[in-house]
Amino acid sequence: GQSLEQPSEVTAVEGAIVQINCTYQTSGFYGLSWYQQHDGGAPTFLSYNALDGLEETGRFSSFLSRSDSYGYLLLQELQMKDSASYFCAVMGVDSNYQLIWGAGTKLIIKP
Amino acid sequence: GAGVSQSPSNKVTEKGKDVELRCDPISGHTALYWYRQSLGQGLEFLIYFQGNSAPDKSGLPSDRFSAERTGGSVSTLTIQRTQQEDSAVYLCASSLGGEGYTFGSGTRLTVV
Numbered sequence: 001g002q003s004l005e006q007p008s009e010v011t012a013v014e015g016a017i018v019q020i021n022c023t024y025q026t027s028g029f030y031g032l033s034w035y036q037q038h039d040g041g042a043p044t045f046l047s048y049n050a051l052d053g054l055e056e057t058g059r060f061s062s063f064l065s066r067s068d069s070y071g072y073l074l075l076q077e078l079q080m081k082d083s084a085s086y087f088c089a090v091m092g093v094d095s096n097y098q099l100i101w102g103a104g105t106k107l108i109i110k111p
Numbered sequence: 112g113a114g115v116s117q118s119p120s121n122k123v124t125e126k127g128k129d130v131e132l133r134c135d136p137i138s139g140h141t142a143l144y145w146y147r148q149s150l151g152q153g154l155e156f157l158i159y160f161q162g163n164s165a166p167d168k169s170g171l172p173s174d175r176f177s178a179e180r181t182g183g184s185v186s187t188l189t190i191q192r193t194q195q196e197d198s199a200v201y202l203c204a205s206s207l208g209g210e211g212y213t214f215g216s217g218t219r220l221t222v223v
Binding site: 033 | 156167204211
């Protein structure tokens with residue numbers, strides 16, 4: 001089967017750096033995506049890693065290592081508005097163009 | 112349209128009634144997905160459309176749930192004889208078949 005695991009909750013301080021990890025078990029996939037969802041809102045696309053390595057978009061970076069079946073989302077200079085749930089997802093080669101989702105990590109930011 | 116539009120945004124219904132939820136995807140997006148999300152939980156896959164056909168209906172919780180998509184565009188999710196456990200936010204997303212999904216704002220369904 002295919003599954004993704006991520007911590008259920010992470011707490012960090014405003015202005016700090018936080019890393020949200022995602023480990024996966026899948027026979028093959030095209031890339032790793034990250035989505036952000038604020039309470040009461042819809043998930044919004046953040047980033048996509050097709051290749052191993054680090055992708056940077058402003059304060060957010062995402063990393064993928066296929067050999068380690070591991071990826072992470074890195075958030076720098078945390079702001080209170082970053083408080084949200086973060087989901088990792090992969091599109092498996094056998095998943096019929098569907099994303100397979102992690103259960104989400106709730107990021108709590110304290111002042 | 113510019114984004115994925117869902118209606119209604121909120122729906123309160125009595126147990127046993129039927130409800131219809133509508134999703135209008137981004138123009139040109141061939142793939143359309145329905146998910147369900149309970150408070151504080153992850154995304155529960157319901158059904159996926161590629162064009163008008165539904166290659167994967169495996170996520171529909173029971174035969175009370177059905178969905179259709181016409182003209183490769185608008186989709187309707189129908190829940191018959193609603194139960195209290197159907198209460199959740201129903202999210203629709205569309206994509207070009209690639210990695211980036213665009214979600215609608217969802218329909219919050221409350222069955223009383």
